[in-house]
Amino acid sequence: MPTPSWIRFQVEAQLSEIIFSGRSYKLDEWGFLDPPDQWDRDFANGMAIVQGIRGGLGPAHWSFLEYLRRKFHEENTIPLLVVACMENRLHLSDLRRLFPTGYHRGACRIAGINYDFISSVNLWHTYETAPPAKAPYDIDQVGFLKDHRQWDPGFVDFIQQMGGSSYHPGKEGMKILLYLRRRYRDTGTVPTVFETCTANGLGLEELGKLFPGGYRRGACRLAGLPFLG
Amino acid sequence: MKPEEMKEKVVSSIKAIEKAPRSMQMYMEICAKCGTCASVCPIYFGKPEKRYNPAERSDLVRRIYKRYCTMSGRLLGSLAGAQDFDPGKMQEWVEMFYECTGCRRCASFCPFGIDNSVITRKGRAVADQLGLTPKTMLKVIQVSLATGNTDNASPAAFKAAIEFLEEEMEEEHGGTKIKIPVDVVGAEYFYVPPSGDVLVNPEATMGVAKVFHVLGMQDRWTMSSKCFDGANYGLFTGDDKSMKADNKAYVEEARRLGVKVMLMGECGHAHRIMKMMMEKGRWWGDLPFSIINCMEWTAQQIEAGRLQFDKSKNAQPVTYHDPCNFGRSCGIVDEPRKIMEASCADFREMYPNRAENWCCGGGGGLSAMDEIKEFRMEVSGKKKLAQIRETGATYVATACSNCKRQLTQLMEHHGLEIEVGGVHDMLSRAILVDGKAAERVSYD
Amino acid sequence: MEALKFLLGVFLPYLALLVFVGGMLYRLARWKKLASPPMTLYPAPPDEAGNLKNLLKETLFFKSLFHGDRWLWVLAWLFHVVLALIFVGHFRVFTNVDAIFMKMGMSEQAILAMSGGAGGAAGVIILVTAIVLLVRRLVVQRAREITSVADYFALALIGLIVFTGDIMRFSSEHFDLSDTRSYFAGLATFSNVAGDPLLDNGVFLLHMTLALLLFMYIPFSKILHLGGFFFTHQLIRKN
Numbered sequence: 001m002p003t004p005s006w007i008r009f010q011v012e013a014q015l016s017e018i019i020f021s022g023r024s025y026k027l028d029e030w031g032f033l034d035p036p037d038q039w040d041r042d043f044a045n046g047m048a049i050v051q052g053i054r055g056g057l058g059p060a061h062w063s064f065l066e067y068l069r070r071k072f073h074e075e076n077t078i079p080l081l082v083v084a085c086m087e088n089r090l091h092l093s094d095l096r097r098l099f100p101t102g103y104h105r106g107a108c109r110i111a112g113i114n115y116d117f118i119s120s121v122n123l124w125h126t127y128e129t130a131p132p133a134k135a136p137y138d139i140d141q142v143g144f145l146k147d148h149r150q151w152d153p154g155f156v157d158f159i160q161q162m163g164g165s166s167y168h169p170g171k172e173g174m175k176i177l178l179y180l181r182r183r184y185r186d187t188g189t190v191p192t193v194f195e196t197c198t199a200n201g202l203g204l205e206e207l208g209k210l211f212p213g214g215y216r217r218g219a220c221r222l223a224g225l226p227f228l229g
Numbered sequence: 230m231k232p233e234e235m236k237e238k239v240v241s242s243i244k245a246i247e248k249a250p251r252s253m254q255m256y257m258e259i260c261a262k263c264g265t266c267a268s269v270c271p272i273y274f275g276k277p278e279k280r281y282n283p284a285e286r287s288d289l290v291r292r293i294y295k296r297y298c299t300m301s302g303r304l305l306g307s308l309a310g311a312q313d314f315d316p317g318k319m320q321e322w323v324e325m326f327y328e329c330t331g332c333r334r335c336a337s338f339c340p341f342g343i344d345n346s347v348i349t350r351k352g353r354a355v356a357d358q359l360g361l362t363p364k365t366m367l368k369v370i371q372v373s374l375a376t377g378n379t380d381n382a383s384p385a386a387f388k389a390a391i392e393f394l395e396e397e398m399e400e401e402h403g404g405t406k407i408k409i410p411v412d413v414v415g416a417e418y419f420y421v422p423p424s425g426d427v428l429v430n431p432e433a434t435m436g437v438a439k440v441f442h443v444l445g446m447q448d449r450w451t452m453s454s455k456c457f458d459g460a461n462y463g464l465f466t467g468d469d470k471s472m473k474a475d476n477k478a479y480v481e482e483a484r485r486l487g488v489k490v491m492l493m494g495e496c497g498h499a500h501r502i503m504k505m506m507m508e509k510g511r512w513w514g515d516l517p518f519s520i521i522n523c524m525e526w527t528a529q530q531i532e533a534g535r536l537q538f539d540k541s542k543n544a545q546p547v548t549y550h551d552p553c554n555f556g557r558s559c560g561i562v563d564e565p566r567k568i569m570e571a572s573c574a575d576f577r578e579m580y581p582n583r584a585e586n587w588c589c590g591g592g593g594g595l596s597a598m599d600e601i602k603e604f605r606m607e608v609s610g611k612k613k614l615a616q617i618r619e620t621g622a623t624y625v626a627t628a629c630s631n632c633k634r635q636l637t638q639l640m641e642h643h644g645l646e647i648e649v650g651g652v653h654d655m656l657s658r659a660i661l662v663d664g665k666a667a668e669r670v671s672y673d
Numbered sequence: 674m675e676a677l678k679f680l681l682g683v684f685l686p687y688l689a690l691l692v693f694v695g696g697m698l699y700r701l702a703r704w705k706k707l708a709s710p711p712m713t714l715y716p717a718p719p720d721e722a723g724n725l726k727n728l729l730k731e732t733l734f735f736k737s738l739f740h741g742d743r744w745l746w747v748l749a750w751l752f753h754v755v756l757a758l759i760f761v762g763h764f765r766v767f768t769n770v771d772a773i774f775m776k777m778g779m780s781e782q783a784i785l786a787m788s789g790g791a792g793g794a795a796g797v798i799i800l801v802t803a804i805v806l807l808v809r810r811l812v813v814q815r816a817r818e819i820t821s822v823a824d825y826f827a828l829a830l831i832g833l834i835v836f837t838g839d840i841m842r843f844s845s846e847h848f849d850l851s852d853t854r855s856y857f858a859g860l861a862t863f864s865n866v867a868g869d870p871l872l873d874n875g876v877f878l879l880h881m882t883l884a885l886l887l888f889m890y891i892p893f894s895k896i897l898h899l900g901g902f903f904f905t906h907q908l909i910r911k912n
Contacts, residue, residue, distance in 0.1 A: 082390040124425030127637040251707035259901035264816035279818040338741025342906040509711040560715035
């Protein structure tokens with residue numbers, strides 16, 4: 001299994017909106033949340049994935065994000081990088097570990113502060129890294145993976161995050177997903193639900209339990225198969 | 230402002246060309262309109278349209294000059310290339326003059342040596358007198374004059390930041406204390422970086438501190454808690470008064486500290502103003518100190534064999550972008566390369582380079598103007614983008630905050646995972662302090 | 674008709690000389706007077722000798738243009754070099770420089786062959802380059818969009834002068850230089866040349882009139898680069 005590499009995928013056009021947990025958020029042309037009052041914790045969790053933070057936001061992340069949001073709301077400012085580190089007793093390297101895409105492009109973006117505001121407060125922004133705000137996977141309008149070759153196990157977490165549910169197919173489900181992918185790769189077609197059940201020795205009901213989202217919209221979508229495959 | 234009033238101001242400002250400077254007046258009179266400037270201009274390369282043709286932009290000024298200051302223009306009008314000022318086109322005027330990066334590449338190739346950046350600055354000065362300077366630029370100048378730096382930071386914040394950087398270096402170097410002296414009267418060297426190199430991307434300043442530490446000169450240099458930002462946007466808006474006011478504070482601070490050398494940081498226009506304009510033009514008379522750039526100084530130390538590096542710390546392919554103000558305007562081209570070659574394992578050139586280098590597309594202060602981001606990303610930065618791509622480098626080092634801002638956005642806009650940073654940033658990662666390079670967590 | 678001949682053949686040459694010399698001196702004096710803050714452009718020669726060398730390279734070989742636009746360089750360099758040659762060659766028209774060549778050991782035939790060969794070639798080359806430069810202005814976008822009437826006028830004027838000159842050189846009618854020499858000698862000694870038979874030659878009169886107009890035009894037009902050129906390079910390259 002290849003390890004998921006969240007930020008390696010390129011998206012041709014900059015996103016103008018992004019969907020996390022079933023909610024759509026508007027972004028500015030730099031890929032920052034705009035207007036900022038759309039922010040909620042789901043956005044932060046979702047954007048954290050896009051910004052390459054694996055394993056979700058922990059207490060250290062949240063404490064820094066809350067600091068930034070407090071500064072933003074109460075003092076209408078963004079502290080300079082060095083000041084922010086100082087006030088949070090973080091070394092530059094700690095911040096780097098927490099937010100791998102940097103201070104302005106990583107932390108401030110996840111904190112839901114728009115680019116124009118950042119720029120108006122801090123003329124010089126961090127240039128340590130410059131990966132754009134990218135969805136790690138190319139998703140079509142109905143929420144299916146555009147190119148099935150992009151799939152990796154991380155895709156399941158990604159869809160789960162976007163759908164806002166705590167559901168995960170588990171080990172058993174992953175087996176089905178791999179079967180589906182193998183079949184699709186070998187034959188270029190999506191097997192019928194009956195074929196899948198037979199091949200995996202499952203009843204229809206058991207399959208339905210594993211994938212409450214349904215066969216096509218649940219299992220096949222999670223397996224990264226295209227919508228009209 | 231009434232159109233007549235506006236016209237009067239513009240015309241009188243352009244009539245002043247009759248009084249000076251010499252270059253300006255000659256440029257008004259001898260351009261042969263051959264189009265060579267356009268073929269070497271990064272903007273015209275990005276979008277070959279009349280509006281972006283350097284000669285056309287300069288003609289905005291030239292036409293009015295001919296109309297009012299030359300006999301042929303007064304008598305023959307448009308037959309002699311003269312035209313009266315049209316107040317209705319003032320907005321376009323401002324836009325066009327803020328679409329030139331003042332990179333002076335045209336001057337290098339013009340058969341007559343016409344420097345269009347001089348005319349651009351004049352065009353901007355005219356706009357400035359009418360209060361039409363873009364708001365972003367005005368804001369930078371106001372903040373800079375009020376606080377002494379473009380980051381709106383107080384001396385207290387600066388001192389705290391310096392303490393933080395000292396702790397940071399201690400952490401990087403396993404407990405070795407590396408000092409950054411502040412406000413030390415009687416120090417020899419006075420380091421003047423752009424404020425971003427201290428407060429936002431502090432590696433460059435840490436790099437300089439490490440050099441002084443390794444040389445055992447940690448007590449012979451200083452920074453100033455009032456004057457720690459060489460950036461001076463008066464150069465970009467054509468406003469001489471604010472440019473000199475901003476500059477004066479630094480010269481006075483250097484005098485107060487009694488330093489022998491003003492060590493300019495990695496900021497192209499700051500170094501150019503200080504060295505090529507202030508010192509050469511003798512704005513404040515005789516100076517008790519000399520002016521050099523930190524890259525020149527570090528390169529000297531490397532040449533003398535006083536600094537050692539662990540190149541494996543910078544293993545990725547690295548290229549260097551010559552900021553126009555360092556390359557064409559100050560002739561500092563070999564020094565940064567010496568530093569890069571000493572501290573990076575895989576240094577690659579882009580072509581053409583040095584004094585013939587293409588502008589990043591954010592020169593002349595444009596880099597700070599996010600309102601013209603689309604122009605900077607798709608037009609003025611196009612050539613640079615292609616040049617950087619060609620090298621295959623994953624890190625572009627450059628010695629100018631404006632270039633860095635433009636390049637970072639350029640990479641981001643075009644979806645390239647290429648890091649942008651400074652020269653001393655690379656040095657800071659690889660230099661050996663007590664035989665060991667910095668322990669540093671890098672971004673993945 | 675007599676009045677026109679007097680105006681163009683006697684009055685205009687003096688006027689043109691006065692306007693050209695006066696105009697150029699006026700320009701130079703004005704430029705010299707103006708303040709010139711430092712504006713070094715690198716690579717800048719370290720000293721005056723280097724600066725002079727750089728200026729020579731620019732003057733003789735159009736160094737900057739060579740690096741900037743190679744095609745234009747070919748055209749412009751040919752055009753200017755030939756123009757300079759033609760200017761020098763015209764001394765044969767004004768006065769008897771043949772004597773000097775003979776002193777140097779050239780035969781009369783050799784002088785005529787040189788004049789006919791080099792001069793003829795120059796007459797063709799300059800006409801061709803002038804036309805190509807004009808076509809370039811019309812075709813190449815970056816030049817076309819900045820070209821104004823004044824630019825076409827200057828090129829057309831030079832083209833016409835060259836054309837009338839070529840008519841005289843290549844026409845079957847023999848053009849006797851002794852006629853022009855006596856005419857210019859008369860002008861130089863302020864003798865009355867109004868009745869000189871040379872002025873009956875319409876092509877010559879047109880050629881000379883246009884040339885004189887060009888000289889008067891120089892100090893007030895972009896052809897001023899003839900003089901400005903030497904200073905603008907110094908301005909930016911001075912260390």
